[in-house]
Amino acid sequence: MRSHKSVLVVVVLYLLGLTVNLTVAKAHSSVVEQSRLLAKRILRVHNNPNENDEERVIGAAVSSVASHLTTGALKVADFVKLRTWLYHQKSVDDMLDTLLLTGKMDDIIQNPNLKLLDNYVDMFNNKYPEQKISLVKTLAARHGDIDLAIKLSRAKEYSNTKDIATKLQTQQLEGWFNSKKTVEDVFSLLKIKEEGTRFVFSRKLETMDSYIRMFDVRNPQQKTDKYKVLCDGFGGEDKFAIVISQAMKRPLTALEAVKYHYVMFNRWFAKDYDPMTVLIKVFKYSEDDVAKALPEEKLVKDTYKLLYNREMGIFDHAVVTGHRR
Structure with missing residues (x-):
């Protein structure tokens, strides 16, 4: 058994040696640290008097080594890719195609390569602040602001896409704010009026609400009256009142419409x-x-x-x- 463990130590250290040789300089310290931790783990196994426990722990150690090596190799591979793209100053358009981030926005957001591309954009903008590139603008140019906004709003609800979706939505909203868009402009841009009674549960409305929050924080002296925005957007309070009245009669929209219904009536009563x-x-x-x-x-x-x-x-x-x- 001890000879078996000795062979294991040699094999593991050999594999770690190969990994170190294959990694780039910046990843060297990380891999060496992994080998030190692994050596300590194996020594603990070596001193365990229970032979059955030893074999079980050895098996777990081998699995852990394989997992660490795989994860480390992937991180190194991604790092090399990022540095290579940065060296060649690749455009976001080129990288979307290279990483196969094409097709439907839902599929793109769920693709792990989107996070890799986002990291590249951050690296590029840090290195070349005078010629910044934008992932969200490129996606909007390809898929349209509306489709992008809807899919990002939905993706924020899932743990595996929440972070990247939240980051990209914030960038989209900031882009609108920096281009001096009012809340009314965003209402029109998202074509909320075209939703009719369905606007009450539309993802477009959630996006507009997010923009209102950002707009009000940055313009505290211009507190947004959402009710007025909706009335103006639908062509006047009379038109909006009819839309809400119709929504109240439909089972699919009544539950969401009731809050606008009461806001409207309370205003009239006041x-x-x-x-x-x-x-x-x-x-x-x-x-x-x-x-x-x-x-x-x-x-x-x-x-x-x-x-x-x-x-x-x-x-x-x-x-x-x-x-x-």
């Missing part, structure tokens, strides 16, 4: 709008023309009336006298 005033102030009818209101507009008014009457303590069908302004 402004002392009675149901008829909603037709005048929101839907822009004169007092003589309220009867001409469209069915979807009357539905908004009638739904608001339920809240208004409850808050005012009105429990019968009496005509409400408005406090119009």
Whole structure:
């Protein structure tokens, strides 16, 4: 058994010697340290009086060595790749193709090579600060801001892609901020209006919310009114009220729509709008023309009336006298 262990020590040290010879200079100290730790582990095995335990620990040691060598070799290989690309000043476009980071954004985000490319971009920008390159801009140019934003928002929810997705989303938002985009600009850029009632659970809205948080932190004097952004984005409060009313009728969107529904009604109540005033102030009818209101507009008014009457303590069908302004 002792001769067996001696052979193992020799084999392991030989393998470590090969690894050291194959690594680049910057990886040398790391591999040597691994060999020292391994030698200590083997010596502990050598002094163990229990032969069965020795064999089990030896087997575990060999597996551990193989794992360390594989991981170390991969890290060294990646390091060599990065240095080679940096030497040749490879563009992000070239590297996306070289690393097969093509196809759907979902697949690209899940590909480990994306993190490798991100490391290359960081190295390049540190070495050449006057000619910085951008991974997120290149991805946006290839896939579009919308698709990129949606996929990054989703990828943030998974542990294996959260870090890289969060980093790239932050860079995308910073790019918009640095190009002087307002929250309204981002609403239009993401085409949230085109989602219709589905906007309430759209990944686009999550991206806009993230931009609002960044925008408000960097512009504390310009606190964003999200409700106003949505109203303006949908073409006015009257249009937005109808979208929310329609969303409330659909099972798939009702749960998310209800929060906008109450924000809208609470604002009207705070402004002392009675149901008829909603037709005048929101839907822009004169007092003589309220009867001409469209069915979807009357539905908004009638739904608001339920809240208004409850808050005012009105429990019968009496005509409400408005406090119009």
